[in-house]
Amino acid sequence: MSVPQRRPVASLWIGEKLHYLNQICLLSHVRNGHPTILYCTHDVSNVPAGVEVRKATDIMKIDMDIVSQTSESFLSNVFRYKMIKAIDAVWIDCDAYCHKPFPDEMDNIFAGHGFRGALNCGVVYIPPKGELIDRLLDYYENLPEAPAWFNKQQRKKLDKQDRSLPQAVRIYNAERTAFGPQAFTWFAQQTGDYEKALTPDYLYPVPFQLNDVFYDPYGRVEGHFTDNTLSVHLYTNGTKPWWRRNPPLANSYAARMCEIEGVDPAAALEE
Structure with missing residues (x-):
């Protein structure tokens, strides 16, 4: 039986090789019928068959100097909303495994995360035309002296940053989530979209603090x-080094998902 084609999903990869966890996550969306696009900053040697590769520069200019002074997540936080605006796809982090297809009729796909009530942006879809996406993009394109939600301690850390650094780097050094969950939560609150958030079980059923459970047989x-x-x-940003460098134990969730997606984990480990 053929799998029905569903709404597209897209992600970004910075680097030359995927880990097996990234491979199974991308393949899970392919298997569930989602056209799956991977935007890349480099030539990636092991993108699984069925995943469409595109250049990241199709969406935005890539400043690798800024990335080197911040992190890959900084770039992805800017990239995801520009991507949604450009191609109207669901953003997926490369460590988000598709359990069930995203419903075509779901206009807002984002959820609360963990125990603190903040929104996460690891899986996101918001309308490509609207106040929320416009305000997020304006924030990234016209960085303020300090984000509006910064408290006194965060502002002190920001003030201590070298003013010769790019403003993005100064803000990142003061608060590394200022371009991710903090920004998304703040602007969703300002526009009234916060109330549209899904509950964590939709997108983040396992709390971050318990992520070792994926490797427990x-x-x-x-x-x-x-x-x-x-x-x-x-x-994967919280995965312990041993699990990144060794195949998962038999019967663990990670191992079982490798079997479902037909991925050999030993062939794509962190070196």
């Missing part, structure tokens, strides 16, 4: 899921 990851669950965030 006796852990029941699916116990965190509900009927609402569409995506499972694997939080």
Whole structure:
């Protein structure tokens, strides 16, 4: 039986090689019928078959000097909204595993995250025309002296930054999530879109603090899921080095998903 074609999803990769966790996450969207686009800053040697590769510069100019002074996540935080504006696709982080297809009729795909009520932007779709996306893009393109939500301590850290640095770097050094969840949460609150957020079980059923469970052969990851669950965030930025450099243990969630997606984890480990 053929898989119905669904709305497109897209992500960004900075580097020359995917980890096996990134491969299974991209393939999970392909398997669920989503045209899956991977924008790349470099030639990537091991993109799985079925994933469409495009140049990141199709969406925006890439300043790798800024990336080197901040992080890959800084660039992706700017990139995701420009991508949505340009091609009207759902943004997926490369460590978001598709549990079920994203409904075509869902106009707002974002959710609260963890235990603090902030919104995460690891999986995001917002209308490409609207106040929220316009305000997010204006923030990135016209950086303020300090983000409006910065508290006294954050402003002190910002004031200590060398003024010869690019403003993006100064803000990032003061608060690394100022371009990600903090910005998204703040502007969604200002526009009234915060109330449209899905509950965490839709996109982040396993809390970040428990991400070791993905590698535990006796852990029941699916116990965190509900009927609402569409995506499972694997939080590779919090994965311990051993799991990044070694194949997952048999019967762990990571190993079982490799079997489903037909990926050999030993062939795509972190060196």
